[in-house]
Amino acid sequence: MVDVLAFGEHAGGKIAPITADLIAAARGVGGRVAVVLMGGDLTGLEAQTAPLGVDKVYTVQHPLLAGESVDMLVSALEQVCRRVQPRVLLLGKTAIGRDVGPCVAFRLGVGAAQDSVAVEAGGQTGRIVATRPVYGGTAMAKVTFGSSNPQVVIMRPGAVERGSVPGAGEGVAEEAEAIEVELDESIRKVRHVETVRKESERMRLDGASVVVSGGRGLRGPEPFAMLEELAGLLGGAVGASRAACDAGWVDHSYQIGLTGATIRPDLYVTVGISGASQHMAGCSGAKRIVAINKDADANIFKEASFGVVGDWSKVLPSFMEAVRDLVRS
Amino acid sequence: MAVRRDAVANIIVCVKQVPDPEAPPSAFRIDDGGKRIADSPGVSSVLNGFDENAVEAALRIKDAAGGRITVLSLGSAFAADVVKKPLSMGADDLVLLQDETFDDLDSYGTALVLSEALKRIGEFDLVLCGRQASDWDNAQAPLGIAELLGIPCITVAQKVEINGGVVVAERVLSGGYEVVEADMPALVTVSNELGEPRYPTLRGIMTAGRKQPTVWSADDLGIDRARLERRIRIMDLFLPVRDRQCEVIQGEDDADSGRLLALRLREEKLI
Numbered sequence: 001m002v003d004v005l006a007f008g009e010h011a012g013g014k015i016a017p018i019t020a021d022l023i024a025a026a027r028g029v030g031g032r033v034a035v036v037l038m039g040g041d042l043t044g045l046e047a048q049t050a051p052l053g054v055d056k057v058y059t060v061q062h063p064l065l066a067g068e069s070v071d072m073l074v075s076a077l078e079q080v081c082r083r084v085q086p087r088v089l090l091l092g093k094t095a096i097g098r099d100v101g102p103c104v105a106f107r108l109g110v111g112a113a114q115d116s117v118a119v120e121a122g123g124q125t126g127r128i129v130a131t132r133p134v135y136g137g138t139a140m141a142k143v144t145f146g147s148s149n150p151q152v153v154i155m156r157p158g159a160v161e162r163g164s165v166p167g168a169g170e171g172v173a174e175e176a177e178a179i180e181v182e183l184d185e186s187i188r189k190v191r192h193v194e195t196v197r198k199e200s201e202r203m204r205l206d207g208a209s210v211v212v213s214g215g216r217g218l219r220g221p222e223p224f225a226m227l228e229e230l231a232g233l234l235g236g237a238v239g240a241s242r243a244a245c246d247a248g249w250v251d252h253s254y255q256i257g258l259t260g261a262t263i264r265p266d267l268y269v270t271v272g273i274s275g276a277s278q279h280m281a282g283c284s285g286a287k288r289i290v291a292i293n294k295d296a297d298a299n300i301f302k303e304a305s306f307g308v309v310g311d312w313s314k315v316l317p318s319f320m321e322a323v324r325d326l327v328r329s
Numbered sequence: 330m331a332v333r334r335d336a337v338a339n340i341i342v343c344v345k346q347v348p349d350p351e352a353p354p355s356a357f358r359i360d361d362g363g364k365r366i367a368d369s370p371g372v373s374s375v376l377n378g379f380d381e382n383a384v385e386a387a388l389r390i391k392d393a394a395g396g397r398i399t400v401l402s403l404g405s406a407f408a409a410d411v412v413k414k415p416l417s418m419g420a421d422d423l424v425l426l427q428d429e430t431f432d433d434l435d436s437y438g439t440a441l442v443l444s445e446a447l448k449r450i451g452e453f454d455l456v457l458c459g460r461q462a463s464d465w466d467n468a469q470a471p472l473g474i475a476e477l478l479g480i481p482c483i484t485v486a487q488k489v490e491i492n493g494g495v496v497v498a499e500r501v502l503s504g505g506y507e508v509v510e511a512d513m514p515a516l517v518t519v520s521n522e523l524g525e526p527r528y529p530t531l532r533g534i535m536t537a538g539r540k541q542p543t544v545w546s547a548d549d550l551g552i553d554r555a556r557l558e559r560r561i562r563i564m565d566l567f568l569p570v571r572d573r574q575c576e577v578i579q580g581e582d583d584a585d586s587g588r589l590l591a592l593r594l595r596e597e598k599l600i
């Protein structure tokens with residue numbers, strides 16, 4: 001019997017960080033926790049889950065599961081759920097999980113709570129209660145499930161403090177089981193043609209300990225060169241608000257927020273960003289936020305620890321000069 | 330589902346009326362039941378932004394190869410100027426799915442009603458939706474429609490084209506994109522990376538004003554209300570208070586403030 005089943009993700013022969021998030025969340029719910037790994041070749045992956053503290057690992061290996069086709073994954077996960085009958089199914093809100101989770105839920109006729117930041121077994125009924133930001137983060141909702149299982153919850157990456165959950169990471173004695181699934185080419189409705197990567201030398205946003213972002217207040221692409229220099233001085237990465245990306249000043253891969261990158265730096269410096277809830281959704285995990293904005297009433301000052309109310313074109317050059325001196329000394 | 334293979338494509342765009350997501354958080358109120366956002370004067374109704382991107386995607390296909398665009402919206406009450414906006418941008422027809430019971434649907438119910446309406450429309454090649462609605466940010470109904478109709482679903486597209494009976498789309502990935510294709514009929518969700526939606530023209534607004542929407546109720550669609558029962562129930566909805574007590578650094582002028590800010594951050598060992 002399995003209570004909580006986590007949909008494990010992996011890339012390049014390594015378990016992806018979201019998998020540890022999900023297992024920590026699953027431990028918080030309680031009961032027997034299993035993770036399911038799917039792919040064309042899972043060699044070496046199973047062993048990596050032991051330190052994460054699961055009671056059981058299911059492996060689903062099939063040639064058609066190589067290549068991350070959502071159609072194939074949905075069919076395979078549906079079959080696994082029918083076999084294992086978990087009470088709760090957890091997935092990550094990743095490019096894969098955010099599609100696979102709802103599709104499996106629809107197929108099983110159950111509900112899914114998207115983009116959740118906390119999950120717990122509620123009061124007397126023991127039904128799952130998921131907490132999730134809605135209205136772009138302006139409001140928070142607590143939702144629960146009807147009577148059918150599994151209760152599908154799609155978790156926002158990085159939302160669960162992994163260390164804070166008792167039992168997580170304790171390396172519980174685990175059992176392994178391979179599950180056979182039936183898949184054939186007719187299941188693939190969407191065909192992959194090619195992947196185009198925009199080559200970029202710039203530092204990655206995820207994992208950066210310092211991020212410097214610009215918004216609509218910069219009024220053009222040129223000031224981003226200053227932000228690049230500042231980020232360079234601080235050993236950080238450059239990001240942007242959606243408004244700056246939509247204006248074409250920087251590529252959309254710079255976008256931080258609900259529909260962009262999620263960051264958790266120690267220091268997040270925003271310049272000419274108003275702090276809309278959809279932007280903050282991607283950076284609320286930052287330890288300290290610094291705001292440079294000319295509008296004292298801008299929402300960003302409600303979220304920032306330090307701020308300057310002023311025109312960036314005057315504030316930023318002297319700030320950078322002082323930073324230059326400080327990092328040299 | 331009868332699929333017509335005419336020279337031009339039949340495109341359906343699903344759109345939703347939502348409270349303006351860019352209204353300041355302080356303007357939002359929760360109603361007494363604690364389960365929904367109340368109507369409040371500071372928050373107007375708008376068309377969901379990603380749905381406007383979907384309308385734009387449909388119009389680009391129509392511009393390039395011709396086509397007929399039907400807009401489909403689901404709700405219990407509509408503001409005419411909001412749901413007619415796609416018509417004023419250049420869409421051809423509007424179908425409103427309006428019923429009191431549509432007031433409180435979860436993603437499952439939403440997808441169910443929309444898929445029944447699509448079955449009733451019958452002849453379509455492509456369904457376009459916004460990648461998510463800016464109220465509940467669920468990004469689930471489009472996946473559900475595709476599941477219930479058994480058609481392919483491509484999510485978060487920045488480009489959508491039709492090539493014969495095949496839809497070709499670019500899916501946004503972090504740091505790039507993926508080109509995918511599927512046989513039609515198919516559903517594609519559209520993201521803002523597609524580019525700005527066009528503005529309605531004056532002529533468009535006048536034509537839209539004269540057009541009468543087709544209105545269907547739950548009964549018209551033959552929907553058994555028991556099937557709409559919520560699978561996800563809202564227990565509580567609240568507005569989190571955020572106020573980190575920002576320390577505002579103020580120097581003699583802006584330049585001085587910038588310098589002092591750097592010193593303060595050094596003091597805190599942040600730089």
Ligand SMILES: Cc1cc2nc3c(=O)[nH]c(=O)nc-3n(C[C@H](O)[C@H](O)[C@H](O)COP(=O)(O)OP(=O)(O)OC[C@H]3O[C@@H](n4cnc5c(N)ncnc54)[C@H](O)[C@@H]3O)c2cc1C
Pocket residue numbers: 136214215216217218240241242243244255256257258259260261271272273274275276277278279282292293294295298310311312313350351378462463
């Ligand atoms: C469903 C949905 C998803 C979204 N997802 C995202 C997302 O992922 N990421 C995101 O960022 N946004 C997202 N948005 C958009 C978001 O709502 C805001 O529109 C956007 O974040 C605003 O960007 P901004 O702060 O740069 O621009 P604005 O809100 O226009 O703010 C510009 C700021 O610059 C300041 N300013 C102007 N001139 C100066 C000057 N000379 N010196 C100093 N300050 C100045 C102004 O005071 C203002 O506060 C989303 C919206 C929706 C509806």
